[in-house]
Amino acid sequence: MAKALGFTYIANRFYSAGVPKVRAQKYVLNKYFQGEPKKSDFQIIEEELSVLKDGEILTEAEFLSVDPYMRAYMIGYKLPTDMIGGQVAKIIASRNKKFPEGKYVAGSFGWRTHTICNPSLPPKIGFLPTTLLPDISPHPVSLGLGILGMPGNTAHFGLKEICQAKPGETIVITGAAGAVGSHVGQIAKAIGCRVVGFAGSDEKCEYLEKDLGFDRAFNYKTANIKLALKDGAPKRVDCYFDNVGGEISTTIMNFMNYYGRVAVCGSISSYNDDKLPKVTILQPAIVFKELKVEGFLVNRWIDRWDEGINANLKLLREGKLKYNEKIYHGFDNMVDALVGMLRGENTGKAVVKVK
Amino acid sequence: MAKALGFTYIANRFYSAGVPKVRAQKYVLNKYFQGEPKKSDFQIIEEELSVLKDGEILTEAEFLSVDPYMRAYMIGYKLPTDMIGGQVAKIIASRNKKFPEGKYVAGSFGWRTHTICNPSLPPKIGFLPTTLLPDISPHPVSLGLGILGMPGNTAHFGLKEICQAKPGETIVITGAAGAVGSHVGQIAKAIGCRVVGFAGSDEKCEYLEKDLGFDRAFNYKTANIKLALKDGAPKRVDCYFDNVGGEISTTIMNFMNYYGRVAVCGSISSYNDDKLPKVTILQPAIVFKELKVEGFLVNRWIDRWDEGINANLKLLREGKLKYNEKIYHGFDNMVDALVGMLRGENTGKAVVKVK
Numbered sequence: 001m002a003k004a005l006g007f008t009y010i011a012n013r014f015y016s017a018g019v020p021k022v023r024a025q026k027y028v029l030n031k032y033f034q035g036e037p038k039k040s041d042f043q044i045i046e047e048e049l050s051v052l053k054d055g056e057i058l059t060e061a062e063f064l065s066v067d068p069y070m071r072a073y074m075i076g077y078k079l080p081t082d083m084i085g086g087q088v089a090k091i092i093a094s095r096n097k098k099f100p101e102g103k104y105v106a107g108s109f110g111w112r113t114h115t116i117c118n119p120s121l122p123p124k125i126g127f128l129p130t131t132l133l134p135d136i137s138p139h140p141v142s143l144g145l146g147i148l149g150m151p152g153n154t155a156h157f158g159l160k161e162i163c164q165a166k167p168g169e170t171i172v173i174t175g176a177a178g179a180v181g182s183h184v185g186q187i188a189k190a191i192g193c194r195v196v197g198f199a200g201s202d203e204k205c206e207y208l209e210k211d212l213g214f215d216r217a218f219n220y221k222t223a224n225i226k227l228a229l230k231d232g233a234p235k236r237v238d239c240y241f242d243n244v245g246g247e248i249s250t251t252i253m254n255f256m257n258y259y260g261r262v263a264v265c266g267s268i269s270s271y272n273d274d275k276l277p278k279v280t281i282l283q284p285a286i287v288f289k290e291l292k293v294e295g296f297l298v299n300r301w302i303d304r305w306d307e308g309i310n311a312n313l314k315l316l317r318e319g320k321l322k323y324n325e326k327i328y329h330g331f332d333n334m335v336d337a338l339v340g341m342l343r344g345e346n347t348g349k350a351v352v353k354v355k
Numbered sequence: 356m357a358k359a360l361g362f363t364y365i366a367n368r369f370y371s372a373g374v375p376k377v378r379a380q381k382y383v384l385n386k387y388f389q390g391e392p393k394k395s396d397f398q399i400i401e402e403e404l405s406v407l408k409d410g411e412i413l414t415e416a417e418f419l420s421v422d423p424y425m426r427a428y429m430i431g432y433k434l435p436t437d438m439i440g441g442q443v444a445k446i447i448a449s450r451n452k453k454f455p456e457g458k459y460v461a462g463s464f465g466w467r468t469h470t471i472c473n474p475s476l477p478p479k480i481g482f483l484p485t486t487l488l489p490d491i492s493p494h495p496v497s498l499g500l501g502i503l504g505m506p507g508n509t510a511h512f513g514l515k516e517i518c519q520a521k522p523g524e525t526i527v528i529t530g531a532a533g534a535v536g537s538h539v540g541q542i543a544k545a546i547g548c549r550v551v552g553f554a555g556s557d558e559k560c561e562y563l564e565k566d567l568g569f570d571r572a573f574n575y576k577t578a579n580i581k582l583a584l585k586d587g588a589p590k591r592v593d594c595y596f597d598n599v600g601g602e603i604s605t606t607i608m609n610f611m612n613y614y615g616r617v618a619v620c621g622s623i624s625s626y627n628d629d630k631l632p633k634v635t636i637l638q639p640a641i642v643f644k645e646l647k648v649e650g651f652l653v654n655r656w657i658d659r660w661d662e663g664i665n666a667n668l669k670l671l672r673e674g675k676l677k678y679n680e681k682i683y684h685g686f687d688n689m690v691d692a693l694v695g696m697l698r699g700e701n702t703g704k705a706v707v708k709v710k
Contacts, residue, residue, distance in 0.1 A: 072643070245638035267638035278633040283600035283622035286650035288427070293648040295641035 022049045022058065026112035027083040027334060029074055035272050036342065037071065039335045042083065055118045057099045059089035064111060064331070064352040065145040066338040067179070068243075071271040082125050083111040083334075088133065088144040096120075104133040106144040111334050113354060127299045131306075134313060140325075146179055146349035147316065147323045153308035154265060154298040155183035159191075161301070162263035162294050163239040167192030170233045172252050174220070175243030177204035179349035180265060182212060182324070183312075184241045189213050190320045193239070196232040198225075198248065200344040207347055212322055220248055229255045244269045246279060253285040253293075264295040272342065324348030331355065377404045377413065381467035382438040382689060384429055390627050391697065392426065394690045397438065410473045412454045414444035419466060419686070419707040420500040421693040422534070423598075426626040437480050438466040438689075443488065443499040451475075459488040461499040466689050468709060482654045486661075489668060495680075501534055501704035502671065502678045508663035509620060509653040510538035514546075516656070517618035517649050518594040522547030525588045527607050529575070530598030532559035534704035535620060537567060538667075538676070539596045544568050545675045548594070551587040553580075553603065555699040562702055567677055575603055584610045599624045601634060608640040608648075617648040627697065679703030686710065 023046050031041040052058055065086040073084060087109050094101045099119050108126020109115040117123070119130035133144045146152060158180070165171055171188045175181040176197025185195045185208065197208045197217040205217035216232035218225075225248055229237070237256045242249050245267030253262060270277055286293060301308065315321035326346035328337035331354050341350035378401050386396040407413055420441040428439060442464050449456045454474050463481020464470040472478070474485035488499045501507060513535075520526055526543045530536040531552025540550045540563065552563045552572040560572035571587035573580075580603055584592070592611045597604050600622030608617060625632055641648060656663065670676035681701035683692035686709050696705035 072639070242638065245636050249638065264638050264641045267636065267642055270636055270639060276635045276639060279636050280631045281600050281622065281625055281634050282637055283597065283604065283619050283650070284427070284625060284631060286619045286648060287622055287652070288650070290650045290652055290655065292650075293641060295638070295643070295645045295647075297642070297645055300645065 022114050023047065024049055024112050024114035025331060026110065028080050029077070029083050030080045032075055032079065033071060033272075034274060036339050037335055042335060043080075044332070049114060049116050052093060052095045052116060053118070055096050055120060056116055057091050057096050057105070057119060058093040059105060059107070059109070059115045059117070060092045061087045061089045061109070061113050061115070061331075061354045062104070063088045063142040063145055064334060064354060065150070066328075066334065066341045066350050066352060067151070068266050068268045068271060068342065070338060071342055072267075084108070084126050085111050086126065086128065086145055086150055087112075087115075088141050088149075089115065099132060104141045104144065105130050106133060106149050107131070113331060127297075129302060129305060131309075134309070136313070136316075139316070142325060142327070142349075142351050142353075143316075143323065145351050146325065147183055147312050147321060148309055150298055151179035151349060152183055152312040153301065153305065154180050155187060156308040156311055157298060157301045157304070158241060158263045158265050158296060159184050159187050159239075162296055163241060163261045165191055165193050165239045165261075168194075169238035170194040170196065170235055171239040171241060172196045172198070172229070172233060172237050173241045173243070174198045174248060174252070175266070175268060176208055176214070176217060177201075177344075177347045178243060179346075181241065181243050182208065182348055183321070185214050186212055186321050187315065188239075190315060194233070194235070196229075196237075198223075198228070204347050207324070211324075225251045226255070239263070241265060242267075246270065246277070250280040250282055250285070253282055253289075253291060256285065256289050256291060258289050260289060260291045262291055262293040264293060268342070326350045328352045377469050378402065379404055379467050379469035380686060381465065383435050384432070384438050385435050387430055387434065388426060389629060391694050392690055397690060398435075399687070404469060404471050407448060407450050407471060408473070410451050410475060411471055412446050412451050412460070412474060413448040414460060414462070414464070414470045414472070415447045416442045416444045416464070416468050416470070416686075416709045417459070418443045418497040418500055419689060419709060420505070421683075421689065421696045421705050421707060422506070423621050423623045423626060423697065425693060426697055427622075439463065439481050440466050441481065441483065441500055441505055442467075442470075443496050443504075444470065454487060459496045459499065460485050461488060461504050462486070468686060482652075484657060484660060486664075489664070491668070491671075494671070497680060497682070497704075497706050497708075498671075498678065500706050501680065502538055502667050502676060503664055505653055506534035506704060507538055507667040508656065508660065509535050510542060511663040511666055512653060512656045512659070513596060513618045513620050513651060514539050514542050514594075517651055518596060518616045520546055520548050520594045520616075523549075524593035525549040525551065525590055526594040526596060527551045527553070527584070527588060527592045528596045528598070529553045529603060529607070530621070530623060531563055531569070531572060532556075532699075532702045533598060534701075536596065536598050537563065537679070537703055540569050541567055541676050542670065543594075545670060549588070549590070551584075551592075553578075553583070559702050562679070566679075580606045581610070594618070596620060597622075601625065601632070605635040605637055605640070608637055608644075608646060611640065611644050611646060613644050615644060615646045617646055619648060619650040623697070681705045683707045
């Protein structure tokens with residue numbers, strides 16, 4: 001593949017002349033996942049991109065995202081289908097003045113190297129708008145997939161709109177070392193909450209407490225959850241940000257205060273199961289504690305997208321929002337990255353540097 | 356025991372003279388329920404009532420209520436304790452002008468024959484205010500425990516505030532032939548919803564469809580729940596009024612539309628279990644359909660109590676609200692009534708006529 005600069009030059013020249021020359025690589029899903037995703041579920045194919053029309057841009061992916069929802073969503077698509085996903089890409093040719101060449105966009109382009117899109121139109125296979133990245137130097141552009149992208153807005157709106165966390169309240173977060181969980185905890189600290197996290201290793205817990213300022217973090221694989229809650233949440237739990245589902249969620253909901261709010265962001269503990277698991281019934285806790293349990297997808301707030309991005313950018317600039325990335329390398333390693341993230345290899349956001 | 360009139364006379368005479376003469380019978384719980392409640396968990400004792408103070412009334416119970424919550428709540432009380440519960444009682448002596456002798460009140464007096472209370476103060480062992488029954492003749496005063504009482508307000512506020520059911524939407528109700536469920540369905544029909552109920556016998560289903568106007572009703576003991584939902588709710592489910600918890604609730608929530616609302620009113624299917632049962636995990640449905648699942652207790656709306664009563668009274672007078680009662684007889688049979696109701700013997704409200 002041509003180097004970025006040379007490639008841009010060629011793309012411009014040929015695109016302006018209306019001659020398509022760019023070949024994109026993309027992942028096509030041929031088989032529904034069973035258990036963990038496998039490379040053999042996919043095929044990487046090449047396709048020639050067509051001519052840029054007025055309003056369109058040509059982008060080259062720099063970072064591709066792997067996120068938990070990818071494991072759960074594909075069952076809703078008819079096969080074969082292009083794989084879904086977000087990416088941060090550089091605009092290498094443009095016929096849209098608002099999206100000039102050389103700038104970066106975040107977009108729901110899927111697992112592919114090059115994309116032509118009209119940023120004013122809804123994405124073809126994903127659900128998030130194509131947005132120009134703000135200038136975030138000296139931070140890496142990959143933050144457009146993390147704290148300044150979909151997971152960041154998931155944390156922002158989930159905590160503020162669904163949990164409605166207030167100063168002095170206690171919030172518990174599962175999947176606390178993940179992209180969303182680690183972010184939720186930091187916003188909650190900035191609000192003035194007591195923050196308790198559950199994560200999958202002692203190292204992650206140490207990171208949450210020492211680097212991110214969580215009040216307490218527990219390794220759910222070794223801790224007694226009830227005792228951990230008594231220890232970490234002496235005033236019990238007002239808000240629960242649920243990324244994982246599973247038995248731990250029932251235990252936490254039974255430890256909540258009256259009128260507690262639960263933001264159900266994901267159910268990663270069950271994504272790899274062919275059949276949904278059984279856990280202790282939630283209804284008694286929900287009714288007797290009058291809990292409000294609400295599931296949400298972040299695209300609910302598409303109309304307020306910039307509001308979330310800007311709020312997180314402000315926290316970042318104030319030093320109140322730290323981030324960590326687990327960077328996988330190479331377009332060919334997307335499946336390994338997805339599986340690794342689902343296994344919890346990442347602390348913070350998992351991304352793939354395309355080359 | 357003296358007949359009502361004679362008794363009133365004596366009570367007035369002696370109460371005005373400050374000489375206590377009334378002996379009340381009451382149930383005291385000595386042992387936490389295990390499995391179904393048993394008579395041996397209780398003791399019936401007599402106590403002498405004291406003198407009526409200014410503002411107080413003396414009441415004689417005519418109907419006692421048995422409700423599902425009774426099975427679940429007692430674990431929260433230190434033993435021995437007076438048994439909780441609502442009753443409709445006649446005022447047989449009064450030192451409160453707003454509550455004159457001869458009128459009826461609904462109050463959280465517990466399982467007891469006679470009570471002294473100050474209706475302006477919060478109840479001692481229950482959670483609902485003492486309210487004067489409106490004139491509902493020719494209907495029986497026992498409706499103060501049903502459609503014009505706690506279950507009626509549970510139906511009214513649960514449907515309107517939690518489910519927020521709108522005309523044209525489809526609502527599913529479990530425990531549909533119970534006091535609350537049968538009422539919810541009728542309000543929903545009055546609003547203009549499609550109403551689908553699940554109940555525990557073919558007879559109950561016939562009653563719901565033919566007498567109460569439910570669009571469809573299914574016997575959950577014999578129906579395939581998924582097929583019943585496909586059949587009964589061709590536009591899927593917008594609102595679910597959950598009285599029972601259990602596996603059926605997971606199945607229903609998986610059949611809901613985006614942004615569906617679930618009012619969790621009870622979890623009767625698990626009340627008799629010593630250990631909470633396991634059911635298929637709810638989180639995937641909650642997150643991917645962005646459901647809002649909220650538990651509630653009706654005392655949340657104590658400040659709006661009359662609003663609910665009056666709305667139901669209006670429906671009753673317009674002929675849009677029908678009722679059925681399962682009447683047990685005798686103060687000594689409270690436990691049989693409670694167990695019978697928990698087993699689903701009742702269609703509509705279960706009450707006990709004291710004598």
